[in-house]
Amino acid sequence: MEWKPSSKVFQVKGMSCPSCEIKIENVLRKIEGVIKVNASLAKSQVTVEYDLTKVDIEKLAAAITKLGYEVGGNEPEKSEKKKSINQLLGIGIIIFALYFTFQSTVGFNFIPQVDKSVGYGMLFVIGLLTSLHCIAMCGGINLSQSITYQQTENESKFTKFKPSLLYNTGRVISYTVLGGIVGSLGSVISFSGTAKGIVAILGGAFMVIIGINMLDIFPWLRKIKISTPKFFGNKIYSNTSKRGPFYIGLLNGLMPCGPLQTMQLYALGTGSFLAGATSMFLFSLGTVPLMFSFGAISSFLSSKFTHRMLKVSAVLVIVLGLTMVSRGLSLSGVSLAAASPLSGGSGTGNVAQIQGGVQAVTTTMESGRYQPLIVQKGIPVRWTIKAKTEDLNGCNNPLTIPKYNIQKRLVPGDNLIEFTPDETGNIAYTCWMGMISSNIKVVPDLSKLSTQDLNQTDGNSNGQLSAGGSCCSAGASATRFQGGRVPTDDIQIAKVINGIQEVAINVNDQGYSPAAIVLQRGVKTKIKFIPGKINSCNYRVVFPEYQG
Helix, strand or coil, X not given: CCCCCEEEEEEEECCCCHHHHHHHHHHHHCCCCEEEEEEECCCCEEEEEECCCCCCHHHHHHHHHHCCCEECCCCCCCHHHHHXXXXXXXXXXXXXXXXXXXXXXXXXXXXXXXXXXCCHHHHHHHHHHHHHHHHHHHHHXXXXXXXXXXXXXXXXHHHHHHHHHHHHHHHHXXXXXXXXXXXXXXXXXXXXXXXXXXXXXXXXXXHHHHHHXXXXXXXXXXXXXXXXXXXXXXXXXXXCCCCHHHHHHHHHCCCCCHHHHHHHHHHXXXXXXXXXXXXXXXXXXXXXXXXXXXXXXXHCCCHHHHHHHHXXXXXXXXXXXXHHHHHHHHHCCCCCCCCCCCCHHHCCCCECEXXXXXXXXXXXXXXXXXXXXXXXXXXXXXXXEEECHHHCCCCCCCEEEHHHCEEECCXXXXXXXXXXXXXXXXXXXXXXXXXXXXXXXXXXXXXXXXXXXXXXXXXXXXXXXXXXXXXXXXXXXXXXXXXXXXXXXXXXXCEEEXXXXXXXXXXECCEEECCEEECCCCCCEEEEEEECCCCCCCCCCCCHHHCC
16 A cells, blocks of 8 residues: 655645745654645645644644744634734724824834934944834834744843844945945936836835735735745855855845935945945944844744734835825826815915916925925926025935926025926926925916815825825805905904013914014014924914014
8 A cells, every 4th residue: 555645734824925935844844744835825834745643633733833923723813803803903094103103293204314414423423323213114124034043942141132133234334335325426417207107106016915915814915925036045044054145234234224225326426436335334233222222122932923023014114005006106297186175374385377478486495395386387487495404304305306307405494496387287396215205286367267276286294195185174264365465354463461572373273363463663562372283384483573
């Protein structure tokens, strides 16, 4: 009678990427009695052929569980679909809550100003400041590499730190080499806004897919696999090669990342292999302390707890992926305008004025927002942007208008941008990374500007993602001040009390009320602002006349 090996199909929960397949296969192959192993991410299954006289099912299941995965029976439970729907709803709420919370508070666009005047020491500091971004983007990758080293019993303390050390060493080498390559290219090669946008869209979509797979809620999505060749993956994850995290760190340098792109542009501007490599080396060193600590701590945690942390990381990956898609669309010139009005505080300042065959419009640069504007079709535009040194940073500068292939690096003072709109509609303009965007509305005739034109202009001046709409929603009140007129019911005269004139101003989503105040010359004045609702548009009050 011919001997046949036994076969077992395990339902495995927790596989999130092709690397999980390779990791499970390599571990099971090393068990005596295992003949053949095939892990399938798409089916969430691991099929094992084995010699029943040398190994049993319990030992195989235990080996998979030790890696941090959950092992079930031959078929998924019927309740799994219902459970997945409930998980999807809950996770969806969490994702959108995080998305809009970040958008309306700290945002996704904190990147210090980086230019040729920045010293090497400051590059290290910038790395320290942006390492929080690295945790959100690459924390899951870092954790996954630390898990692989929890298989060895009685390991030394150094062995526990080794995966994080190897991973970060790989990152530093990768960043340094890429910096040298980019620096040597100098200004020979450049990418258009559309090309950058396509890269960001593809990268963002890939991140969303990875995040969803990590959450294990759409099994059919697992069929979409973007991975390295399996022979390379086998080398990375093989237990005989303890350099897996090092290789992953090398690949990490290719990740689409905002601060990394900023530094690569800095390296590009050096025009030198040595200077570019040095700048990226110091920047990457700045990111090491937090990333190393994050990975090292996870090495002391159980696999199950670490995988729970990966679930949290998955949500952040999805949020950042959606952010990248939004950025990509903005960089490609796609206007994601929400139906929101011009800021009431800007009055007619954002509507062009036609003089001598040219239409002029002036806006003021702020650190985290761009102002929308309205221009007329067919007439050359002279757009002046007033900027202060403290309002320019590495995110909002330079400014781009993808439709006209314009990229303008802003400097303190007046910055002039000229173009001629040749068709009506909305034209998106954005920062070089697509993180801050706003809208140029082109109308047939400025003299026939309607309330609807004002209310449908993209007020995307909250400095956040272009998909997010505006916080500067003045509503119908925006048209009350059209042409510089202020209604008498929105004017307040200050009252003089004990030699001091006082006036109170209410602050909310509609703007400031009263819109105008009357003061007496030569009398000390106290203005009290009563905050009803504070947002990124109304939180700062500027008195240009008094430089305050």
